[in-house]
Amino acid sequence: MCGIVGYIGNAQCFPILIKGLHRLEYRGYDSAGVAILNDNNQLNIYKSRGKVEDLEHFCESKDVEGTIGIAHTRWATHGEPNDVNAHPHCSSHGDLALVHNGTIENYNVLKKALIEHGCEFKSETDTEVLVQLIEYIKENNKCTLIEAVTEALEQVVGAYAIAVIDRNTPDTIIAARKSSPLVIGIGDDATYLASDATPIIDYTDKVVYLNDDEIAIIKKGEPLQVINADKEPSNIDIKTLKLSVSQLEKGGYPHFMLKEIYEQVMTLEDCIRGRVYNNSIVLSGVNENSEAFKSAHRIIIVACGTSWHAGLIGKRLIQDIARVPVEVEYASEFRYSNPVITPNDIVIAISQSGETADTLAAISLAKEKGAFVYGVCNVVGSSIARATDSGTYIHVGPEIGVASTKAFTGQVTVLAMLALAIGQLRGTVSTDTLVRTTSAIEMLPALIKETLKLDKDIEKLSRTYTYVHNFLYLGRGYNFPSALEGALKLKEISYIHAEGYPAAEMKHGPIALIDHELPTVVIAPMDDLHDKIISNIRQVKARGGSVIAIVNKGDKTIKSIADFTLEIPAVPECLSPIIASIPLQLLAYHIAVKKGCNVDMPRNLAKSVTVE
Ligand code: M6R
Numbered sequence: 108m109c110g111i112v113g114y115i116g117n118a119q120c121f122p123i124l125i126k127g128l129h130r131l132e133y134r135g136y137d138s139a140g141v142a143i144l145n146d147n148n149q150l151n152i153y154k155s156r157g158k159v160e161d162l163e164h165f166c167e168s169k170d171v172e173g174t175i176g177i178a179h180t181r182w183a184t185h186g187e188p189n190d191v192n193a194h195p196h197c198s199s200h201g202d203l204a205l206v207h208n209g210t211i212e213n214y215n216v217l218k219k220a221l222i223e224h225g226c227e228f229k230s231e232t233d234t235e236v237l238v239q240l241i242e243y244i245k246e247n248n249k250c251t252l253i254e255a256v257t258e259a260l261e262q263v264v265g266a267y268a269i270a271v272i273d274r275n276t277p278d279t280i281i282a283a284r285k286s287s288p289l290v291i292g293i294g295d296d297a298t299y300l301a302s303d304a305t306p307i308i309d310y311t312d313k314v315v316y317l318n319d320d321e322i323a324i325i326k327k328g329e330p331l332q333v334i335n336a337d338k339e340p341s342n343i344d345i346k347t348l349k350l351s352v353s354q355l356e357k358g359g360y361p362h363f364m365l366k367e368i369y370e371q372v373m374t375l376e377d378c379i380r381g382r383v384y385n386n387s388i389v390l391s392g393v394n395e396n397s398e399a400f401k402s403a404h405r406i407i408i409v410a411c412g413t414s415w416h417a418g419l420i421g422k423r424l425i426q427d428i429a430r431v432p433v434e435v436e437y438a439s440e441f442r443y444s445n446p447v448i449t450p451n452d453i454v455i456a457i458s459q460s461g462e463t464a465d466t467l468a469a470i471s472l473a474k475e476k477g478a479f480v481y482g483v484c485n486v487v488g489s490s491i492a493r494a495t496d497s498g499t500y501i502h503v504g505p506e507i508g509v510a511s512t513k514a515f516t517g518q519v520t521v522l523a524m525l526a527l528a529i530g531q532l533r534g535t536v537s538t539d540t541l542v543r544t545t546s547a548i549e550m551l552p553a554l555i556k557e558t559l560k561l562d563k564d565i566e567k568l569s570r571t572y573t574y575v576h577n578f579l580y581l582g583r584g585y586n587f588p589s590a591l592e593g594a595l596k597l598k599e600i601s602y603i604h605a606e607g608y609p610a611a612e613m614k615h616g617p618i619a620l621i622d623h624e625l626p627t628v629v630i631a632p633m634d635d636l637h638d639k640i641i642s643n644i645r646q647v648k649a650r651g652g653s654v655i656a657i658v659n660k661g662d663k664t665i666k667s668i669a670d671f672t673l674e675i676p677a678v679p680e681c682l683s684p685i686i687a688s689i690p691l692q693l694l695a696y697h698i699a700v701k702k703g704c705n706v707d708m709p710r711n712l713a714k715s716v717t718v719e
Contacts, residue, residue, distance in 0.1 A: 108182030108713040109194075109208035110134035111289075112306050113270040113280050115327050116297025120176035121166070123299070127306025128159045128180045130355060133507050133707075133714035134208075134302060135182025138193035141166070142204035143173035144277050152204055154193035158708075175277060175327070177270045179206035182713040185214070186231030196235040198242035199226050202274045203252075205238040208302055209266035209287040210718050217262065237263065241271065253324055256281045257338065260322070266464065266718065268317075270300055278327040282317065287717050288462050288490055289317040291331060293345060298325045302715075303486065304348050305355055305505065312348040316488050346488060354504050362700075363707045364508030364600070368692050372556045374503035374513045375685075378520050383549055386542045392481065392497040393528040399479045400529050403453045406431050407446070407478075409438040409469040410457035411716065413511040413595060414518060417483075418457050419588035420684050421522035427681060428536050428544075429529035438465040439719070442472055450477035455525075458482070459506055459514035460715040461489020470494050483521050485514050499525065508707045509714050510600050512692045515592060516555070516685050523548060523682060547678050551685060554676045558689040561673050565690060568655065568671055569697035575626055578603055579617060579652075580691075581610040582630035583640055589630045589684045593691035600706045601699035610643040621652040628694070629669070630687045633659045634680040644668055655694075657687050 110131025114120040124141050132139075139162040140154030151173070155165040159180060179194035186192035195204040211217070214233035217240055222228070226239045237259060245255035252273045260267075266286035273279070282289055282300050292299035292307030292314050299307045300323070304314055317323055320336035333341040360366035382389055393400055406425055408418035415437055422433040436444070438456070442465060448454070454473035458466045461484040470491065473480050482498030484491050485506065492498060501517030527544060530536030572578075578597055582590035591607035598605045608617055610629065621627070627647045631640045641664055644654050648668055656669035659677045666672045673690045699706045 108135045108184070108715060108717050110180045110302045111177065111206045111208050111268060111270055111300070113177045113282065113300040113325075114297065115175045115280050115325055116294065117174055118297060119172065120174055121171035124176050124178035125159060125163055126309070127301055128162070128178050130305040131302055132159055132180050133509060135180050135713045136708050137183045137188030138181045138190070139179065140193045140195050141171070141176055141178040142195035142197070142206070142272060143171060143176040144272055144274065145170070145173040148274055148277055150197070150201065150204055150272070150274050152195055152197055154190055154195070156189050156193060175272060175280065177204060177206045177272055177280065184210055184718055185233045192230045192232050194234060196230060196232065196238045198238045200242060203238050203242050203271060205234065205241070205269055205271045207234040207237060208268045208717060209285070211237060211263055211267065212265040213263065233265075237267070237269065238271070252276050252279065253281055253322070256283065257322060260285070268302060280325040281322065282325060283322040284317045285319050286464065286467065291315045291317060291323055291325065293331060296328070298331060300325065304350060308348055308350050308355070309352055313345050314348055315343055315345055316493070349487065350505070355507065362508065364510055364512060364696055367506055367508050367513045368689070368696065369559060370504070371513045371516050371689070372552045372559070374517060375520055375555060376552045377502045377504070378517045379548055379551070382524055383545050386545045387531060388524045388528040388545065390499050390524060390528045392499045393525065393532065396479065396497050397532055399453060401532050402451065403431055404449070404451040406433045406453045406455060407448070407473070408433060408435045408455045408457060409441050409466060409473070411438050411463050411465055413515050413592060414457040414459060416588045416592040416595070417515055417518035417522060419591070420519050420585060421455070421457070421526070423585055424522050424526035424681055425529060428526040428540065429533055430535040431529065431533070436469070438463065438469040442468040446472070448473055448476040448478050452478045454478045454480045456480060456482050456491055456495060457518055458491045459485045459511055459518070461486040461491035462715045462717050463491070464717050464719055467491055467494060483518055483525070485517065507714070509709055509712050510596055510695070510706065516688055519685050520548065520551065544679055544681065547682050550678070551682065554678060554686055555689060558675050558686055561690050562693055565673065565693040566697045569694060569701055572626060572698055573701040575603060575624070577620070577625050578605040579620065579625060579627040580605060580607040580630070581613060581627060581643060582607070583610045583636045584634060585680055585684055586630040586632065586687060589687045589691065592688060593628055593630070593695070596692055596695035597698065599712060600695055600709050601702055601704055602710070603698065610640050613643060614646065618646065618650065621647055621650040623651045623653070626653045626655060628691070629654055629656045631656050631658050631665055632675065632680070632683045632687065633662060633677060634683065641665060641668070657690050
């Protein structure tokens with residue numbers, strides 16, 4: 108969470124910083140701020156509670172001149188979201204400004220010691236401790252900024268991506284990272300830095316991803332220098348970005364979320380491209396590690412949120428198709444559960460952003476215990492993509508809406524291909540299953556296009572449910588995770604309480620909730636458990652509940668019992684969550700829009716959860 112941006116060059120930095128903050132706003136939008144060094148060596152810091160546009164209004168009459176600056180958009184961890192706690196934070200003597208993404212765990216101990224040495228604190232944040240510490244070390248040891256930053260970071264426990272500027276060295280930005288991402292953009296006569304590449308892409312496609320424990324010394328007009336934990340120069344590996352500006356814009360849609368829902372026709376094509384070939388699956392990550400996949404005794408999937416839901420579907424897919432036992436763990440629980448992991452295990456980490464702190468920690472634990480770790484990520488070059496031994500990108504392009512949509516369908520599609528690829532290697536998948544499933548995978552983009560035609564009906568339907576307080580989502584087998592995902596989509600963007608449940612478990616408790624005020628969404632494609640789910644629908648109806656059923660085309664039985672049916676095309680059962688997710692996403696979207704909620708930036712949330 109939190110996004111940081113920096114610029115050093117010959118242009119006015121304010122517009123560049125603000126534009127960058129807008130791109131990073133998905134990471135947090137509790138407050139925003141900038142610190143700019145002008146030609147008179149004045150350090151101007153402006154911050155404001157709320158979104159980046161509030162900061163822009165606040166700065167309208169301010170002096171924002173200057174060609175060196177750092178900026179921040181905040182997702183609050185330490186201290187409430189207000190102007191004082193907003194970043195950048197300034198040192199006591201007013202020379203240094205610092206922005207930070209992460210958490211300093213030992214900030215209390217450090218703060219106490221600094222107060223004893225006479226430092227005065229203005230905010231409740233952990234970040235202010237860091238800037239005060241750097242100033243204290245710099246003055247006390249009479250050392251340079253880079254020496255002070257290096258020493259301060261040695262004293263810090265926690266996660267950080269930081270950028271610091273100093274009035275005394277107005278041609279320099281120092282940046283560093285540990286467990287929070289930081290990308291440096293190399294332009295012709297300017298250098299950029301940001302939490303991800305999106306603020307950089309307008310100016311250059313040449314980037315350097317900072318590694319953990321590295322510190323970058325960015326000097327105006329000089330080549331980038333990076334040092335590692337041993338204070339030795341690091342090798343600077345310049346990568347070329349494959350990202351276009353149009354991917355970061357709404358393209359005529361009112362919200363990124365709606366754009367991303369519609370994009371799924373194209374993103375699944377990109378996800379599948381080159382991977383389904385002559386009714387077989389070609390995944391380079393699997394082929395290059397065939398021995399690990401052949402000999403694995405067990406697969407453990409670790410993920411959070413929507414990615415965890417995709418993991419639950421992945422478990423069914425891999426067990427059904429590749430016949431390997433699979434466990435699915437919340438990364439946040441797994442990392443503290445003292446898990447039994449052996450070198451015969453494969454750990455699959457699923458993450459859209461590739462930056463989720465808990466998933467990263469689960470990966471390090473798995474690696475420590477000798478497991479082979481495979482990543483299923485979206486963001487190319489992200490921390491998880493780099494921390495894993497190998498992996499498969501989902502290639503769905505930047506997902507900006509906080510609610511995950513196209514990443515979910517990309518993750519499930521990759522997991523289906525992964526299950527088939529492992530099944531091919533282990534000889535567990537029949538030709539018939541391969542032909543049927545690969546053909547259906549190739550059909551997915553067209554079937555999603557057809558399913559999106561439900562949009563208008565769902566928009567109408569949403570009017571009935573705008574003021575409902577609770578929702579129940581039910582599904583069975585492959586679609587129990589769809590129920591969880593549908594409920595998560597609704598609650599995160601509309602603030603309506605929603606629970607996902609395995610349909611048959613309803614009678615063990617949740618059935619008590621059912622009355623005419625509680626609508627139930629049932630995901631009920633024609634699968635092996637179709638008759639059973641019809642009984643579950645009857646049980647809801649018998650108690651006065653209303654039912655919205657997601658069914659396959661031509662399902663007359665459910666049509667005659669449910670209040671509303673949304674018809675989706677039939678696919679093999681194992682791929683049905685991909686198609687079923689489309690009406691679930693649209694239903695959540697339209698209800699949230701009708702309620703007047705900010706669907707792209709729901710309250711209290713951030714797209715990328717880089718703190719515990
Ligand atoms: O980037 P990741 O996939 O690791 O993120 C995991 C969750 O934070 C994410 O899926 C979250 O639950 C979304 N807001 C769901 O829409």
